Amino acid sequence: MGRPPCCDKVGIKKGPWTPEEDIILVSYIQENGPGNWRSVPTNTGLMRCSKSCRLRWTNYLRPGIKRGNFTPHEERMIIHLQALLGNRWAAIASYLPQRTDNDIKNYWNTHLKKKMKMSSSEVQSQSSTSNDLTFKGLNTETSNSYSSSYASSAQNISRLLEGWKRSPAMNNTQAMQQEQSIGNEGFESLISFEKDSELQSMSMLETWLLDEASGQPFFSNSFSS
DNA sequence: AATCCCCCCAACCGCCTTTAA
């Protein structure tokens, strides 16, 4: 079976978008809203496939997208979320509403991956004497030992959390953060699961994320002394 | 000044999931 790629159709344009195409797409979405991408090429006359239109909108044209350098805070969030969720860029992006999953993925692949590698090799040469590796790496620099031990437990947690429905209830702050309706991966739900020790770790991470969002490093308060 | 090399990122590809008929 299988289905032919939508962009294989004859006459479909590929490659970089022109400003004219951008204008057409943006003005169409301003009038009709995003969604029903199938009808976009037909209704706009754009020689692009629906997928390409959606991607252009979500990754580039959508309002509220922050471009340019990542802040240290964003960087830390990405590192910790990647340790928690793995390469689930869309889920990670839901915690950084101003960034697209593509941006985060690119940033990870071009900057952070390298950084992590370097710091892991540094730590490997130092870590043989350290006993409390699990949270040491969370303090300022992320270490390999942190990411492997912490990630593995966190990934188990995320597996436990699979199938969670996004919480319909959202407080004001979260609602603001979710202005593009990317989705809430379960902040509130996380906090309500306190029994399981692994889930307690999860809550700690969530607390950290919330603290990070308000500019207060959680782990430096909790673990550095 | 010319060429090479590397990095970055926008966009594409292919697979999986969801939805609708």
Place this chain on the structure above:
DNA sequence: GTTAAAGGCGGTTGGGGGGAT
């Protein structure tokens, strides 16, 4: 319940820009 189409996501690529030689 089945199937086809659309939507969504993560991995990958390729072209452009900029620094190094």
